[in-house]
Amino acid sequence: MKTIVIDGLGLIGGSTALAIRQKWPDHQIFAVDVNDIALEFAQSHGLVDGGFDRIQDIAATADFIILAAPVSIILEHMEQLAEMQLKPDVIVTDVGSTKRQVMAKAKILTDQGIIFIGGHPMAGSHKTTVLAARADLFQSAYYFLISDTITDQQHRSAIKSLQSLLSGLDVKWQLISALQHDRVVALISHLPHIIASGLVNMSQDELSHSPLSLKLAAGGFRSITRIASSDPEMWTDILLSNSNTIGDKIEHFVRILQQVRQAIAQSDRDAIWNYFYSAKITRDSINTQAGRHVPNFYDLFINIPDQVGAIAKVTHILEEAKINLINIHILEIREETDGVLQLSFSNQKDLIDAKGELQRRGLSVVGGD
Amino acid sequence: MKTIVIDGLGLIGGSTALAIRQKWPDHQIFAVDVNDIALEFAQSHGLVDGGFDRIQDIAATADFIILAAPVSIILEHMEQLAEMQLKPDVIVTDVGSTKRQVMAKAKILTDQGIIFIGGHPMAGSHKTTVLAARADLFQSAYYFLISDTITDQQHRSAIKSLQSLLSGLDVKWQLISALQHDRVVALISHLPHIIASGLVNMSQDELSHSPLSLKLAAGGFRSITRIASSDPEMWTDILLSNSNTIGDKIEHFVRILQQVRQAIAQSDRDAIWNYFYSAKITRDSINTQAGRHVPNFYDLFINIPDQVGAIAKVTHILEEAKINLINIHILEIREETDGVLQLSFSNQKDLIDAKGELQRRGLSVVGGD
Numbered sequence: 159m160k161t162i163v164i165d166g167l168g169l170i171g172g173s174t175a176l177a178i179r180q181k182w183p184d185h186q187i188f189a190v191d192v193n194d195i196a197l198e199f200a201q202s203h204g205l206v207d208g209g210f211d212r213i214q215d216i217a218a219t220a221d222f223i224i225l226a227a228p229v230s231i232i233l234e235h236m237e238q239l240a241e242m243q244l245k246p247d248v249i250v251t252d253v254g255s256t257k258r259q260v261m262a263k264a265k266i267l268t269d270q271g272i273i274f275i276g277g278h279p280m281a282g283s284h285k286t287t288v289l290a291a292r293a294d295l296f297q298s299a300y301y302f303l304i305s306d307t308i309t310d311q312q313h314r315s316a317i318k319s320l321q322s323l324l325s326g327l328d329v330k331w332q333l334i335s336a337l338q339h340d341r342v343v344a345l346i347s348h349l350p351h352i353i354a355s356g357l358v359n360m361s362q363d364e365l366s367h368s369p370l371s372l373k374l375a376a377g378g379f380r381s382i383t384r385i386a387s388s389d390p391e392m393w394t395d396i397l398l399s400n401s402n403t404i405g406d407k408i409e410h411f412v413r414i415l416q417q418v419r420q421a422i423a424q425s426d427r428d429a430i431w432n433y434f435y436s437a438k439i440t441r442d443s444i445n446t447q448a449g450r451h452v453p454n455f456y457d458l459f460i461n462i463p464d465q466v467g468a469i470a471k472v473t474h475i476l477e478e479a480k481i482n483l484i485n486i487h488i489l490e491i492r493e494e495t496d497g498v499l500q501l502s503f504s505n506q507k508d509l510i511d512a513k514g515e516l517q518r519r520g521l522s523v524v525g526g527d
Numbered sequence: 528m529k530t531i532v533i534d535g536l537g538l539i540g541g542s543t544a545l546a547i548r549q550k551w552p553d554h555q556i557f558a559v560d561v562n563d564i565a566l567e568f569a570q571s572h573g574l575v576d577g578g579f580d581r582i583q584d585i586a587a588t589a590d591f592i593i594l595a596a597p598v599s600i601i602l603e604h605m606e607q608l609a610e611m612q613l614k615p616d617v618i619v620t621d622v623g624s625t626k627r628q629v630m631a632k633a634k635i636l637t638d639q640g641i642i643f644i645g646g647h648p649m650a651g652s653h654k655t656t657v658l659a660a661r662a663d664l665f666q667s668a669y670y671f672l673i674s675d676t677i678t679d680q681q682h683r684s685a686i687k688s689l690q691s692l693l694s695g696l697d698v699k700w701q702l703i704s705a706l707q708h709d710r711v712v713a714l715i716s717h718l719p720h721i722i723a724s725g726l727v728n729m730s731q732d733e734l735s736h737s738p739l740s741l742k743l744a745a746g747g748f749r750s751i752t753r754i755a756s757s758d759p760e761m762w763t764d765i766l767l768s769n770s771n772t773i774g775d776k777i778e779h780f781v782r783i784l785q786q787v788r789q790a791i792a793q794s795d796r797d798a799i800w801n802y803f804y805s806a807k808i809t810r811d812s813i814n815t816q817a818g819r820h821v822p823n824f825y826d827l828f829i830n831i832p833d834q835v836g837a838i839a840k841v842t843h844i845l846e847e848a849k850i851n852l853i854n855i856h857i858l859e860i861r862e863e864t865d866g867v868l869q870l871s872f873s874n875q876k877d878l879i880d881a882k883g884e885l886q887r888r889g890l891s892v893v894g895g896d
Contacts, residue, residue: 355806390803434759437724
């Protein structure tokens with residue numbers, strides 16, 4: 159029986175608690191959070207065995223301490239832990255979005271012989287509170303472990319203990335340095351958010367001087383700017399905790415834009431075509447790699463009215479025929495009226511079978527040719 | 528009875544033919560295309576009454592000529608029309624993606640007293656050929672009409688005739704100058720495509736030097752880069768036909784990125800927060816304006832396994848309860864395993880009713896609180 163302290167009871171902390179609980183029902187799990195409602199919810203729903211306002215109230219009993227607050231809070235609480243008498247074998251870890259500041263701060267713990275392992279599970283959700291906690295939130299997601307402190311046998315065996323504790327999360331472990339981590343997330347997460355928000359701001363700014371509005375914006379603009387709806391507070395924190403690297407990425411991206419601009423100014427058709435073509439090849443290959451995304455040729459399209467039963471009819475036909483639908487999506491082609499239902503299948507046979515069944519039942523189906 | 532010639536039988540030309548046919552069954556519709564298969568398909572499916580390889584073969588009989596090829600072809604065919612003896616009252620229009628080049632070329636027609644009205648319906652689709660043609664492709668979309676040639680009563684009445692001919696499209700008409708049009712589409716369509724492709728290329732380039740790959744990229748990166756999968760040929764054409772304006776937009780966007788970069792370098796928390804906050808406000812308001820997008824609080828979320836019947840069960844329950852589901856979407860949170868089904872409703876009552884029904888049937892539902 160181990161004692162786990164989870165510091166920060168949001169979506170990630172709560173989901174981690176649930177996954178540990180399911181895998182290790184005998185372990186004791188305590189949560190720390192300033193939000194009493196979150197603590198009460200977690201206790202009454204059996205996620206944790208007790209809740210505390212301050213990490214000092216419970217950390218001394220812990221075999222594992224999981225710091226699951228925003229990075230700025232993680233840094234503060236690492237200092238508080240350094241002033242406490244922790245169990246000698248305690249393993250301290252975190253799940254912060256950026257890693258260099260955390261790993262630098264970790265020195266105050268490792269200097270005292272406390273084992274610290276930095277971590278970052280790459281999962282997100284539309285929800286951010288413990289109310290949405292799920293044991294399977296991270297399933298098949300990448301979970302970065304930071305190699306910087308993994309310098310001896312003691313840390314290697316601590317990683318094994320941590321991975322065992324968190325084995326219920328069912329993640330793909332990825333060892334990486336703090337530097338490399340912060341560069342990668344700057345590239346594939348932070349820069350995209352900056353770009354999306356910038357595009358929205360610029361468009362709003364330009365259109366505010368015209369009688370037109372962003373209502374005109376069709377599907378392409380909408381999909382590229384969707385993440386601009388993210389939490390400003392969280393993203394301000396993330397940018398400030400990874401500022402140099404993000405600065406470099408912005409610079410690199412600006413250079414790329416300036417190259418395209420030059421190619422356009424010079425009417426360099428080949429350069430422009432190559433730019434779009436190489437992006438298409440890469441982007442299509444991501445779709446193929448990810449199980450949930452399938453190539454277009456396993457998709458069918460059906461015009462449906464937005465009314466009770468239209469989607470149910472389609473899915474019911476496929477269910478009866480025992481055909482596995484791997485995704486279903488109403489395309490955002492028009493604003494207020496009918497939808498186009500996109501049905502995705504995992505292979506050619508399912509697609510052909512589905513098309514046959516749907517046509518036999520009188521539906522007009524496009525695709526699969 | 529009028530004679531309509533549609534030059535270019537792709538998705539837009541074909542859908543326009545269908546919409547005219549439904550609204551005006553007595554009109555004769557002829558198509559021009561170099562692709563014999565497209566012509567045969569359109570004839571055999573009753574979209575058009577005849578097909579021709581060259582616009583010279585049929586244009587002389589037309590009361591309306593709709594140029595629906597790519598811009599570079601539209602420009603060529605305008606020159607060919609200028610050399611022909613057309614009906615004196617013919618109305619020539621186009622549906623090209625950019626408008627300044629077309630309107631400049633229109634002079635060779637208007638100098639001869641031929642009425643030309645530039646147009647651009649703002650609808651897209653996942654498909655590009657006549658096989659996907661639908662009479663309702665443009666329903667509720669914006670259809671730009673270019674004001675540059677609307678200088679006298681003759682042109683004003685020609686616009687009325689054209690709008691009447693195309694009334695089956697059920698679009699929102701928007702009068703705009705060619706210059707303003709090309710600026711707006713550069714902003715809300717062309718720049719986003721350049722950005723998405725640039726982000727993909729940069730990420731691929733940087734990750735090619737590391738053991739990691741774009742497989743790591745989670746939902747945010749994927750949604751912002753989805754349009755990078757578009758047709759390189761078409762986008763090269765579009766960029767070259769709107770090069771100066773796009774150059775300006777790239778410059779403006781680069782300035783915005785450099786401002787954020789400076790705010791990050793100076794750890795200017797307020798500036799960064801405002802950047803993300805204003806983008807969020809604007810982006811959320813687009814969602815609210817567009818009928819298909821509803822605010823998050825009318826959404827429910829259900830964990831479902833990727834298996835036969837899971838989606839059908841949910842939609843069947845809603846159908847039985849006569850609750851109108853306006854969208855359904857499997858969230859791309861994880862790659863290979865369970866899905867989270869996002870159900871969107873148009874109002875609070877439907878959401879509450881749906882949640883009750885689904886819970887009563889044993890499903891674990893999150894949202895609507």
